[in-house]
Amino acid sequence: MTRRNPRTTAKSQALQLPTHQPKPQLTPPTSLKMNLSSIRPAFRPVTSRIAQLSNNALQRSFAPTTRRTIRPTPATTTTTRSPFSTTARLLKRNRSAKNATDPRITAIRYHLTHPLTPRPLHFSRTRALRHWTIHRAWLLFLRKRRRAEELELERQYNSMRAACEHLRLLDNNGNRVSEAEAGGQGPDAGRLGVRGREVGRLYRAAMLKRGVWGSVPVEYARVQTDFPGREGWNHAWTRS
Amino acid sequence: MALRELPLRTASAFCSHVRPVAQLVRPSFRRNSSSEALYGIEPWSPFSVPPPSEELSKTFDPVARSKLRRRGKRELPPSRYQYRPPKYYRGRLHPHQPPPVSDPSSRLFQPGPFSLPRLEQTYQSTIAPDVLTLTYQHYPPGYRAPKLDQRLREWTGESPYFRNRPLRPPRGRGDHLRLLTPPRTFRNVPKITKVTIHSMVPEAQENSAHLHVAGMIVQAISNIRATTHKARHNVVGWGLREGKYVSVTANMEREDAHHFLAKLVDVVLPRIKEWKGVPASSGDGAGNMTFGLTPDQVALFPEVEVNYDAYPPKMIPGCHITIQTDATNNKDARLLLQAIGLPFFGKLND
Structure with missing residues (x-):
């Protein structure tokens, strides 16, 4: 205008x-x-x-x-x-003030009922093929990334399992004992073998899970950043 | 200078001409173990394709074929044609089947993740291995867990009505069995599957503006279009009337859920005054944890805060946030949420 x-x-x-x-x-x-x-x-x-x-x-x-x-x-x-008479206008003003909707609510209603949804994609053949190819490549990339993460977790699990098995068969002197002498068979990790407590002490301590279920320290729960702070936690902070 | 370089250049040029000859000559003297193996291999292979027949190669005329296609009898639909999947699923045996959801032409297709949330990266690189290590239970190799028989009891007695009767429900209150927790492996590390925001505004029964404001705020917070729900029963104590719209929810998955949780943990919760944490009594025993936020806590969300003036301050709703995880019990779910950064307080619900 x-x-x-x-x-x-x-x-x-x-x-x-x-x-x-x-x-x-x-x-x-x-x-x-x-x-x-x-x-x-x-x-x-x-x-x-x-x-x-x-x-x-x-x-x-x-x-x-x-x-x-x-x-x-x-x-x-x-x-x-x-104007010459004020009564009519005053009455009208009062009524309108009572019934008036907040303009903010009007705006919210407007935007809730008018979603800015774009029209669906409409491609010609070659362009759709291009789009499809890129989409397949993206899915492939995602799958590879997921697979890599899974394999990494599996590798850690396997090495943890091997370490636990090694500890279970470990003597107090650091010698490896046979399966017959070691304890911990079955679901109960604390079960003792023929040689009693001197075999697999570390294994039993690890399987106790002491302190695992209490609470995770707050300092641990920080989301990774590209540029983390020089000191990670402000220990001097007090409630003012 | 140029004169001084001239002999060098001629020499190099000469050498460059000579070199290929030397390389050609060399292979005849060299003998690799694999080079002789090639002679032993039969030239015929089942994968080799026979050449096209004489007749086919004579009649092959791509130009004419394309002209034919262009004129009338079309092999391909026109380029503007776009495949549209069926609107309704008519069963497995119907000839017209919908494409998979990952196909962009599918009606259920959701365009892929547009970002890699920091929380997800942290989970993959740190939290998942740590939770796996913390909760790992070792079983010696060769151990087979005893097979679990039926957990529900049968009807025992002489009564003829007990025959072919469904099994007895589980003991105690509750009509369902609790979930079993399988031994921890690298495949069942608990992870966050979904986050639900639920906001109930009973005032919306008188004035729908409350519902609209709540919907707008939930939508702004969650990046998901909010869904409205009706009251299912008359509840006098809560002032609910059946069939009236009273609440608003939004379900977030994957990317949205991670963004929302990171925002909640890093921005909103630290700014709440005197916040004790999530009550540890929450949890339904199937890995879901719920806690609530009051209206002034909801106003701390950055999306609400930047245009706080756009909402009538008395109409900003409180909400319940349910975090759903893969875990099968409260302990595992709580461990995961603590690792993400949600503190718990009070009596534990195990």
Whole structure:
């Protein structure tokens, strides 16, 4: 509506507007008519609501450049603000205030019912084939990554298992004992063998799971970052 | 300078010409163990394809074929044609089957992960191996777990009504059996499967604006379109009337769930004043943990905070957050959530 001529700079407007009516070729004349209170006849009331609205909008859009207060003449205020009877307007105002919906709720409702869903993709044959190829490659990449993670976890599991088995068959002197002498057969890890407690002491201690189920330290639970802080935890922090 | 370099250049040029000849000559003198093996191999192979027949090669005219295709009898549909999968699944035996979900043309297709959340990376690189190590139970090689027989009891007695009757329900309260926990392996390390936000606003029965604001906030927090739910029963104590819309939920999976949890743990929960943690009494015994946030705690989410003015402050809802995991008991689920950064307080529910 109010399109400004790009050639007019802010400086020229600030110079021109407060003094006189700017040249008609700078801005559209229809919108200008509203803005110029200086040439408006003093006794003419603002009749239409649209004119008032566009006047406000224009002022807002021009706000940074034309910062001046339009003081309405006393004649104008009397005509607009005090009609002959106040009761009807007051009643109406009160009713509207009671029933009025918060504009924020109106905005929320508007945006909930107007989802900006784009139209579905529509490709020609070659372009769809290209798209499909890239998609297959992406799926392949994801699968490879998942497989690598799984294999890494499996490798750790296997080495942990081998270590536990080694500890189970370990003597106090660090010698390996036979299966018959060792304990820990079956589901009970604490079961003792022929040579009693001196075989697989570390294994039994590991399988006790002491302190596992209590709580994980808070310092552990930090999400990995590219650039972690120099000191990881502020131990000096107190509640102020 | 140029004059001084000239003999060098001529020499190098000459050498470069000579070199290929030398290389050609060399292989005749070299003898590899594999080079002789080639002579022993039979030239015929079952995979070799016979050349096309004389008749076929004479009649083959690709230009004419493409012209024919272009004129009338088309082998391919026009390029604008786009395959559309069937709208309804009509069973396994129907000739028109829908494509797999991973196919972009499928109606259920969801475009793949657009980011790799930090929480997911941390889980893969640190948390999963640590949880595996902590909860590993060793069984010596060759150990076979005894086979578990039927966990439900049968009806024993002389009554003729006991014959062919379904098994007795489990002991105690509750109508379902608790989940069994298999021994821990690298395949069943507990992980987060889903996060659900549930926000109930009974005020929405009088004024639907509450529901709309709640839906908008849940949607903003979770990046998922919120779903509304009706009250199923009349509950006088809670002021619920049957059939009225009262609540809003959002289910997050994979990428969204990880982003949400990271946001919750790193941004929202540390800023709550006097927050004790998740009550340790939560947990349904199947790996799901729930805790609640009050309206002023929900307002701490960065999405709500940046345009706090867009919502009427009295209408910002509280919510319940359910974190669903793969774990089959409360202990494992709690260990995982603690490793992610959710502290627990109070009496443990095991």
